[in-house]
Amino acid sequence: MVSDASDASRTAVIVTFDPDPFVFYNAKLEHPYPVYVAAHPDVPFHDTYTPGQLDQITRALRDSTARFEEVWVIVRSPNSPIRKELVRRTQLAVAEGRERIAADSLNSVQGKLRVSRYRRPMPHLIGGAPAPAETLRNAPGH
Numbered sequence: 001m002v003s004d005a006s007d008a009s010r011t012a013v014i015v016t017f018d019p020d021p022f023v024f025y026n027a028k029l030e031h032p033y034p035v036y037v038a039a040h041p042d043v044p045f046h047d048t049y050t051p052g053q054l055d056q057i058t059r060a061l062r063d064s065t066a067r068f069e070e071v072w073v074i075v076r077s078p079n080s081p082i083r084k085e086l087v088r089r090t091q092l093a094v095a096e097g098r099e100r101i102a103a104d105s106l107n108s109v110q111g112k113l114r115v116s117r118y119r120r121p122m123p124h125l126i127g128g129a130p131a132p133a134e135t136l137r138n139a140p141g142h
Contacts, residue, residue, distance in 0.1 A: 001115065015035060102115075
């Protein structure tokens with residue numbers, strides 16, 4: 001999905017909660033993507049973040065992905081209030097200066113994945129109405 005649609009030199013991927021499957025997939029690519037994990041080093045199980053730790057995670061993700069034209073966010077198991085809050089903050093940080101151009105969910109062995117793609121507005125499209133997300137999701141390469 002990511003490798004079919006985005007250039008690895010301009011794209012970052014953020015993975016929440018369980019990065020191992022994507023890291024494995026990414027390592028097999030000829031041109032792997034920079035991958036950032038939405039996590040805090042002091043919290044190994046992603047379920048007890050303090051407000052300060054959430055702020056640190058959000059700031060780190062924003063700073064790490066600032067130079068990229070596109071950012072994909074891959075979410076697995078946002079099944080608690082704190083995980084939902086981390087996903088919300090991650091998506092807000094990524095959306096700064098970018099627009100969500102695709103969103104989808106996929107079934108996997110370990111549960112449903114929610115995948116969102118954000119991109120800086122293309123200069124030639126600024127001022128035009130964006131295409132609906134449903135159209136973009138079904139377009140070739142998405």
